[in-house]
Amino acid sequence: MMMYYEIKKIFVKRGNRVALAVLAFAIIVIVYSLVSQTYWVNENGEMETGFGTIRKIKEAKQEWSGSLTENQIARVIEEKNRINATPQHQSEDMRQQEIAYSWTQGFQDITYLLNYAYGDFQTWDYTVADSLTPDMASDFYPNRMKSLKKWLEEEEGGANLFTDKEKAFLMEQYENLETPFFYEYQEGWKNLFQWASGIAMITALVLGFLCAGIFADEFRQKASAIFYSSYHGRGKAIWTKVTAGLLTVTVVYWAAMLAYSAAVLGIFGIEGSNCPIQSTMAGWKSFYQITNGQEYLMILFGGYLGCLFMTGAVMLVSAAAKSSLLAVTIPFLMIILPSLLMSMNSPTLNKILGLLPDQLLQISSVVKYFNLYEIGGEIFGAVPILAAVYLLLTFILIPMMYFTYKKHQVTR
Amino acid sequence: MELEIINLTKEFKEIIAVDHINLSMKNGVYGLLGVNGAGKTTFMRMLCTLIRPSVGKILCEGKDIFEMDGEYRKILGYLPQEFGFYPDFTVQDYLMYVASIKGIRQTAAKKRTKILLQQVGLSKVQNRKMKKLSGGMKRRVGIAQAMLNNPKILILDEPTAGLDPSERIRFRNLISELSQDRLVLLSTHIVSDIEYIANQILLMQNGKIFHSGTQEEILNEVPIRVWRLDVRKSEVEHWQAMYKVANLKTMPQGAELRILSEQCPDTNAKEEELTLEDVFLYYFGEKAGNNDDVL
Structure with missing residues (x-):
């Protein structure tokens, strides 16, 4: 009964209802923008947008699904060269060029990978794939290693950014990546990852708003005297507040993320969950050996841990300072400050920023960064450290908020 | 039920809000009379375990109330001077929530809430939001929440403050009704509240209880x-x-x-x-509250 009313206190507030409506609206707008940005160029060189194009893209890309073997790479290069030689591609007429482009849409993802594999490590040149011949296909995977090695040796590249041990770790990770990659249509995951961080961040801010008053409102509304003078006022009733906060985080976070996931994957399809993240342009350089499906789980659980920690910090400030206004600023500071500091571009600062809690909300970016940390002679990526550190800190926050709130005296 | 207050003192930085109070209270209605700033609220907050004393002890049936912790609060009902509530809760929701933190089971809480709402005359507004209630109605909800656990010790801090005369009379009668077989401590700076319902009067000034007794005793002992x-x-x-x-x-x-x-x-x-109001003026002089209240 106590839990029911504690939860009701949160959701009965008009401001909190508005915050939830904002979250729901944000999800709808984001999903709508993902759909409206999807386009398909038809055989007449005309651009089509909207739901109908998704099926066409899927059909075209599924024709190129399978292992990205040397033969498959050679086939893509061959097809690319064949299209490049057509009068439509060489025409100066835009419509004709669009017609030529329409024939490349099925293997466009693989073309993007070619631009990375045969180009410079730090730049992406979209013309690289046009300069390849089928006999170069055997260099596709070795080039990934070579370009990293070269970049790690360059003074202006990664030579001064990493220790020898870290460089060796990166090389080993690249070397151990299972090849050939499995490739198939994976627009659902690509689109999902594109805004997953955004949704997690908006959810974290909304949760901060919802939970900022759990402790502080008792004082703001001058209800603390009755609260603390009641039988459970310095015990179970405080635990119920803590639990209500955690339950709110759990329900709102999972509802938001699963609603977003269901909408995006429902519209764009779930194919491609077993593809390694390196089989997409965004994940090509990543040293994490994971599939889209595994990245999705990491995003979900990372975001959940991030929201738990941030809301826990909000509740602790709310319990200590008895001010919901101060508490509600915590997620804003945790999310906005690191992004401001990131522009300073200092390697040491970046290492620190790589371990701040906002990173948990953007695992899809974290798995693409080369943020490495040495602990006990072993090199780790940021993800396992973030998970361990914030899991521990969240567990510490829980009793801290309880004891902080328990000790208050009611002097006003 | 006996509350024994031994050498109770509370200091806030350089201010002594409650100054070495020694007192024993048993079942009955005690009226704590003093001007604003006399230390009544601080004294009552200590009795409700909301503030820890700087020095001294409060014993309930011989046990320190801060050591008794929840067991003491289980028998306590408190209506603070500034009665806070959750504005978006209905009256029913509010009372059910307070019942839950008082450790009352749902079925018992529903029954008790129904009885108390009838007793305080709020049955018809039980589904109205707290923020929509008049000042008098809010105070009545306040007394209802204090009575939810059928407390053996009932502490009411300025329960009639801000009420219009008819609400005040109604509220006084309600408190009298509820005071059977329990220890009620009622603080006020409104003399008539005390005159009508208190068996024992405690006069408080500058953190000290400087005089106590029945109304007759106080009237007889005053040298005026x-x-x-x-x-x-x-x-x-x-x-x-x-x-x-x-x-x-x-x-x-x-x-x-x-x-x-x-x-x-x-x-x-x-x-x-001689009336109690005269005594009040004699002891507290010019500081004796505003004219409207001392009626």
Whole structure:
């Protein structure tokens, strides 16, 4: 009964209802923008947008699904060269060029990978794939290693950014990546990852708003005297507040993320969950050996841990300072400050920023960064450290908020 | 039920809000009378375990209430001076929530809430949001929440403050009704509240309880008498400078003064019966609250 009313206190507030409506609206707008940005160029060189194009893209890309073997790479290069030689591609007429482009849409993802594999490590040149011949296909995977090695040796590249041990770790990770990659249509995951961080961040801010008053409102509304003078006022009733906060985080976070996931994957399809993240342009350089499906789980659980920690910090400030206004600023500071500091571009600062809690909300970016940390002679990526550190800190926050709130005296 | 207060003191930085109080209270209604800032609220908050004393102890049936912790609060009902609530909750929701933190099971809480809402005359507004209630209704919800656990110790801090006269009378009657077989401590700076319902009166000033007893005892022990004197309007200032004037009533032909004095102030003065209000004025003088409240 106590839990029911504690939860009701949160959701009965008009401001909190508005915050939830904002979250729901944000999800709808984001999903709508993902759909409206999807386009398909038809055989007449005309651009089509909207739901109908998704099926066409899927059909075209599924024709190129399978292992990205040397033969498959050679086939893509061959097809690319064949299209490049057509009068439509060489025409100066835009419509004709669009017609030529329409024939490349099925293997466009693989073309993007070619631009990375045969180009410079730090730049992406979209013309690289046009300069390849089928006999170069055997260099596709070795080039990934070579370009990293070269970049790690360059003074202006990664030579001064990493220790020898870290460089060796990166090389080993690249070397151990299972090849050939499995490739198939994976627009659902690509689109999902594109805004997953955004949704997690908006959810974290909304949760901060919802939970900022759990402790502080008792004082703001001058209800603390009755609260603390009641039988459970310095015990179970405080635990119920803590639990209500955690339950709110759990329900709102999972509802938001699963609603977003269901909408995006429902519209764009779930194919491609077993593809390694390196089989997409965004994940090509990543040293994490994971599939889209595994990245999705990491995003979900990372975001959940991030929201738990941030809301826990909000509740602790709310319990200590008895001010919901101060508490509600915590997620804003945790999310906005690191992004401001990131522009300073200092390697040491970046290492620190790589371990701040906002990173948990953007695992899809974290798995693409080369943020490495040495602990006990072993090199780790940021993800396992973030998970361990914030899991521990969240567990510490829980009793801290309880004891902080328990000790208050009611002097006003 | 017995509460024993031993050498109770509370200091806030350089201010001594409660100053070495020693007191024993048993079942009955105790009226704690004092001006604003006398230390009544701090004293009551300590009795409700909301503030820890700087020095001294509060014993309930011989046990320290801070060591008893939840077991003490289980038998406690408290209506604070500033009664806070959750504005978006309905009356029913509010009482059910307070019942839950008082450790009352849902079925019992529903029954108890229904009875109390009837008792305080709020059954018809049980589904109205708290923020939509009038000041008097909110105070009645306040007393209902304090009574939810059928407390053996009921502490009411300025329960009638801010109520209009009819609400105040109604509230006083309600408190009298609820005071059977329990220890009720009622603080106020409104003398009539005490006159009507308190068995014992505690007079508090500067953090100390300097006088206590029944209404008769207090009236008998005060070294003052009351005189009625009719004077010309031009003489009013003179008499006010000479004596404590409990009341000044302007008449067409002059003014009627109620003078506090041990000796007869004038041969025309007629002695009147001493009231608690006169005692209040005698002890607390000019600080004795605002005129509207001391009625």
